[in-house]
Amino acid sequence: MKVTLENLTKYFGKVVGAEDVKLEIGDGEFVALLGPSGCGKTTTLLMIAGIYKPTRGCVYFDDQLVNDLPPRDRNVGMVFQSYALYPHMTVFDNIAFPLKLQKVPRGEMEQRAQRVADMMGIGQLMDRKPAQLSGGQQQRVALARALVKEPDILLFDEPLSNLDAKLRLRMRGELKRLQMELGITSIYVTHDQVEAMTMADRIAVMNLGVLQAYGPPGQLYDHPETMFVASFIGSPPMSFLKMAFEESEGGFYLRGKGLNLRIPDEKGHLAKRNGPPNEVIMGIRPEDIAIVGEGDVRGEVYVVEPLGREDLVTFHLEDEEMRVLIPAPFEGKIGDVMGLSYDKNKIHLFDPRTEESLLKEK
């Protein structure tokens, strides 16, 4: 089942929930809606489910317009952040509820519910009430309930947020595996970029109700279209420096903060064509910086955070911060001054006014 969103907009009085969201989700695709709280991702999800009616715009399932279709007729399964299990019913009743509403005969209902429950590994908990289950078990019940009616579309609203870190990690893998096996079109709302990166085929990044970028994880990571996307995706996050942009002596240079950096010509030409800017914001990811004798610039160690496999060191360049990932162990201490060298091919350039990437190739 394909899902297409056209200019999807939702206003709550004067508050903008979502604005002009345009998205195309292919059949069997796993798409993540990623963004901070209040960015409109849950609002968009609820419009796809039919719980919110769009103020403007259209939702299409395959080629059918479903704006006026109530949730019960949309054949979607949904897993909520709080699981939303019915507390007064047993696990079996919870899972079988959609089938009961469809008036499926008793025998078939029991069979299908048991099958889904076994698939989720909770087949032996059928007689319990939700309050008697652990968080992980409740989540599986919620998932079973969403799957039992064999929906065309699966919707997830931050389902892993309430689980502890270890369980979350395991469930991430299991959910991804499940979705691949079942091949159901899935839309997954999350604020955790790691979840989005590891699970989704494509990620839609949203902020303040507006879609910022839409593409496969790798593309968003390597070629972010806006500063917001660049800073949101990737952990530890990208560092940004404001620099002056100059073209001289047949090359392009970034000057500032003690740096006089020559950037690759292709990047310079792109920036010039998309600008031309006098000032740029340079973005560089922590793993693309190395500590080298003299390097491109010298910075002072501000804080060292050991991560086990690597150490995250924050340097101060005059008044700006720069995060660097160094394979452990890091030999320096706070206050040391060291040389930093940048991987020139991995430099990102952004327009300070629009915060958009200057390296777009269109």
Place this chain on the structure above:
Amino acid sequence: MKEKLKNASPYLVLIIGSIPFFIMYTWLIMNSFSKYVSFGLIPKEFTLENWSFLWSPIPWGLERTSVWTVLLNTLLYAGGVAVLQVLVCTLAAYALSRIEFRGKTLILGLQMLLRAFPGVLLLIGTFFVLLRLRLLYTIPGVILARMSMEIPYGVWIMKGFFDGVPWDIEWAALVDGCSRIQAWRKILFPLVMPGLLAISIFAFLAGWEDFVFAYILLPGETKVMSVLLQGLMATEVMDYGLLAAISLFYMLPAMLFFLVAQRALARVTIAGVRA
């Protein structure tokens, strides 16, 4: 020794505090079963004469009142208050909990204010309202009047219960295949059931024990138990035995109702735990 005293002291206090009540109830029971009671507590003989109102009408003045008619009236009165209360409060509380509308904060604030307001003060005003509505001196009129005094309390409790059902459970029901009405019936209603039971109990008891409203707004032939008792006390020679017996009789249905409803209430609350 001091340790034992400390452990026993709460019980001691409670026992001492309960003694007056104990004495009162003993007085009631003793008096109802005897014609004469010395020192207020020791019955002279055992007789069921005081309880004769159960099978023959009570002789007082020129009237002959059957206690069963009065009991029925009281049941209707209390029951009416309970049913109307549940209807009005549930609908109002759902709207106040789920729907955004202008004046919502004002109404909620007024509810708080009215809860602190003694309903008896409004008696004169209520009198005139019922007069205009042509409901004065009728049973529906009294029910309406009494029930309206309980609305703020009922709405507050029910709103609390509705607020306790998170949005996403209703949403989950819609996605699972319910229409709005089905979602209400199958999911919401069972979850707020304890609240419904609670306010119906309170409303019933409020109607059952009410005296002022029934006395002022329903004088005449139709009586409820509280008014009957008051009437008995107004005669010159007070028949304590009869009074005690009727009082016990008056108490029993309410106690029974409370016990039964409480058991049902306890069962439902345990099951209604949030996921």
